[in-house]
Amino acid sequence: MTRQEAAHTHRIPLNRDRVLRAAVALADATGIDALSMRRLAQELDVVPMALYKHVANKEELLDGMVDTVVGEIDPPATGPDWQRVVRGRILSARRVLLCHPWAARVIESRTGPTPAVLAYLDSMAGSFRDGGLSADLTHHVMHAMGSRLLGFSQELFDASGPSGPPDPGLAAHYPHIAELAATAAHDGSSTVGGGCDDQFEFEFALDLLLDGFEGLRRQGWTSARKA
Amino acid sequence: MTRQEAAHTHRIPLNRDRVLRAAVALADATGIDALSMRRLAQELDVVPMALYKHVANKEELLDGMVDTVVGEIDPPATGPDWQRVVRGRILSARRVLLCHPWAARVIESRTGPTPAVLAYLDSMAGSFRDGGLSADLTHHVMHAMGSRLLGFSQELFDASGPSGPPDPGLAAHYPHIAELAATAAHDGSSTVGGGCDDQFEFEFALDLLLDGFEGLRRQGWTSARKA
C-alpha cells in the first residue's frame, strides 16, 4: 500500500455522472451562486481543468444538472382518470424541485430544452392526449400550465419578509397586501409561522386550471381563431 | 470654450436615475449577461468606481432596474368590470416585460420585493378586492396567477428550436411534442413562422384563470381548510 496504491484506490476515475452528482450536491448544500468550477473541482479533489474532460463548459454542466434532477421525477402513473395522473405527476415534479431550490431558476435560465425536460414534457402531453384532450387543446393547455408543469413557481417571494410582526409602514403604503398578509396569518394553516401554506396555494391553482381544462374538454373546445 | 468648459457641458452630473436608465438601455441592447459595472461605466464615459457613488453595488443596481421597468406599467384603469380592469393591467405589464426580455429573470432572481413591485402587487390586489372578491379569495387568486401577474412567463422555451422543418429525430423520441408542434404549425396563426402565437397562449391561460376566479367568486368560495 504505497502512496501510489492509495491514490489509486481512493480515486474513482471521475466520470461525467460523478461530476453532475457532485455539482447537484454542492448546489443543494451551498446554493447555486456558490457553485463554481473551481469549488466543484475542489470538492472532487481534482484540479479545475480536469472537469472540462467531462463537461464542455459550465453551461453544459448546468444542463446536465437539470437533466439529473428532472430525471428524479416519478414516471407517470397509469389510470383512467387523466386529471389524477397529471396531478400526481406534477406534484412529484414539485416535490423534486423543492428538494433542489436552485433548479427552477436554472431550468428557466437554459436557452434550449434539455433531453430530460423534453422527455418529461412529452410524456405530460401524452397524458393529456390519453385523457381525451385534442392535440389542439393539449397544446394550449401545456402553455396555460406554464412553469407550473414543472412543479415550481414558489412565487416571486412571500411579500412579507422573514420577520414576525406585520410591518406598520408596509401596511400604510400597501394596504391590500397587508390585508392579504393578515388573512394568511390568522387562518390556522399548516405553517404555524407567518407565511401561507405554499402547498395549498399550489394545489389551489393547479386544481383551478385542471378544472378549467376539464370544462373545455367536455364542451369540445377548439381554438376558435379570428381568421 | 476651453477643454474644461467642454467637459463641463457634455458631462451631465450622472445621478442615480441616469445610471439606472443607462443600465436598462444597455441590458435591452446587449442582454443582461453583458451588463457589467465596467461596461456600464464605459457607456456613461466614467470610470467603473464612479457608479458606486450612486448605487451601493450591483444587486442594488438590478433592484433599481426592476423598479424602473415595473414603473413603466400602466396604472390600473377604472371601471365596474374587475376582470376587464385586471386583464388590461396584466396585459400592460406583459407588454412592458416583453420590451425588456431580461426583466422577468431579473425580477425572479431578486431575493426580496422591490418597492415598485410591491406597489404593483398591492394595486392588483386592490382591483380584485374592488371586484368583490373576499380578501381570502384574493389571496389565493394572487398566488394562482403566479408570475403571470407580472405579464411574463413566455414559457420555458418553444420546445421547437429556431430551425424551420420539424426535426425527424425529435418526432421519434418525443411523439407528443412533435404532434403539438405540428398542430401549432398548420393552424394559420399570426406568427407565420414555425412558432405558436404567444399572445394567444397567454390570453388563453389568463382568461381560463380569470373565468375560474369568477366562478369561485359567484359561488361564494372560501378556503375550506381541513383543520
Add this chain to the structure above:
DNA sequence: CTTGACCAGTGTACGCCGTACACCTATGCT
C-alpha cells in the same frame, strides 16, 4: 518488448468580473 496513440488529470496564464480603499478636486457654506 517496444512503440506510439490515446486518454484523464495537471499547471500556468489570460482576461474579465465586482468592489475595497486611498486619493484628488471642484462646489458651496460659514
Add this chain to the structure above:
DNA sequence: AGCATAGGTGTACGGCGTACACTGGTCAAG
C-alpha cells in the same frame, strides 16, 4: 479665507471561466 462634502479617479485584490501546452499511465499493434 477656510473647510467640509460630494462626485469622479486610479490602483489593487481575489475570484471567476477557460485556452493551451504538458505529463504520466493504459493498452493495442508491430
